[in-house]
Amino acid sequence: YVTGGSQGLGRALAKWLVQNGASDVVIVARSVDGLKKVLEELEVRVLHHDPIRRYVSADLITSKGASEALEEAQKRHGRYPDHYFLCAGYSRPRYFIDHTPEELQGGLDATYWTTAWTAHTACKAMVANRIKGRIVMVGSFLSYTAFVGYTSYSPGKYAVRGLADALRSEMLLHDITVNLFLPGGIDTPGYEVENSSKPAPTKKLEEGDTLITAEECVNHMVRGLQRGYYQSTTMFVSELMRMGSRGGVPGNNPIKDFFMWLLAGIGMPIWVFFMDYTVKGFRKNVQRELEQKGYYKRAT
């Protein structure tokens, strides 16, 4: 059961699952056209597996939409899924004071509620039917730390981490496994849209970042799951951030974790200093722009 299955990470994951022999894959997203296109691609490439592949079109930002989508999948397959990959979501970076309330609400819906409602309906279905399954949530590097531009994104991605952390503990009661995958920037259509609204200081801070393809990203996710890691990431700097920010959750490889923890402890204050220094460098420009836009009501 893959949400956000019409593009980006969700689509690449659905392909990986089919190509690696998964027999019942359901992809869920809003866009029927997008879902059909993915289904065609899967058809062509892996016809010899003959898996039962379906799609469900649904708006997952409501509790009703999320549970109807799951009921639909159950009806078509005759059973509830046992693996849930919650990949739906998007990011629209912008200055906080420029965000409309609708954008802030939409940002939280797209990051948090798309994940939480499906997790809720999935947990209830798995517990009631005694399915010892797995839920994989998708966080972000920006679930660990946040900076200028991400006030409509980081809160939701932090919230996903909060839900995963609480649920990992709680689902020990029902033998259901919860994992959290936290990728960095992925080269997807979503990333291009994201960049079009990105404030100047945010772009500057991300200058050196390298994007990975959705397929590489899936490989990172799968490797983390195969190794039994609760949280896994895609980049060196995310591993540092994991060791500086994960709090009370299980670690991964103890030896690697130890060195990353040391490095994170030394590197974090330096990182914060340079991030803040860069942001402050934009202060004059940003204030001049606001002045020119007539944003200020009172002269200084």
Add this chain to the structure above:
Amino acid sequence: YVTGGSQGLGRALAKWLVQNGASDVVIVARSVDGLKKVLEELEVRVLHHDPIRRYVSADLITSKGASEALEEAQKRHGRYPDHYFLCAGYSRPRYFIDHTPEELQGGLDATYWTTAWTAHTACKAMVANRIKGRIVMVGSFLSYTAFVGYTSYSPGKYAVRGLADALRSEMLLHDITVNLFLPGGIDTPGYEVENSSKPAPTKKLEEGDTLITAEECVNHMVRGLQRGYYQSTTMFVSELMRMGSRGGVPGNNPIKDFFMWLLAGIGMPIWVFFMDYTVKGFRKNVQRELEQKGYYKRAT
């Protein structure tokens, strides 16, 4: 400008502010009766200060409610506040599968949106009027880590931390200071309500916790602010959690932080082991209860 000012931490903070000479204090909450009562208490105790004290009754879980409350305060005082203390919020611990969608939504509204909407309207007002003020958000120990029972609370409190982290960076552009205060359990009417719905494993995990009074809590907050700490807490264990979970944000006292970081690195895996061990100990009981309630649809 103190939200959640009718009880608990917000009420205690409003009192502290008036008693320490703040001349214009506005308290905001839903309950008019509660607000009036606080105002009477303040009247009696500190009449000699003669501060202009007002209350605004508002529902802060909507953007409209939050900005109307601020406009009301502006109208009465003739200016926008320069210090915002966002204390509104509550917690209703329960098992995830027992939560109704309304409870999950309400939990996020009460923790995240009460804070985010006021922060949004406050930032816009401060930037537009060139007020070099301060926003203090209230997170929780459960902004750093989460466990069984807190799926309607921790996501919102993690989200508050995400917002504070992003906003601390962004508001460097406008000389506005953002702080995050993360208390442990406080002995308030809210805590009693919280305990009435708390699942058995959650109670067990919190068995050794000591509550502090709202007044002690305010002292911790004030001390952190006076020392210029971005994040401050109320307990030793929260300090450990801060060093294991804060990610890319400024630290406090470098020497204390260093020792706390060492301790957190050693202690965290042990803490996780015992937390998980305790939760697993409830597995049989919880499953038997669900069996008796007829929750299971399929026999094992």
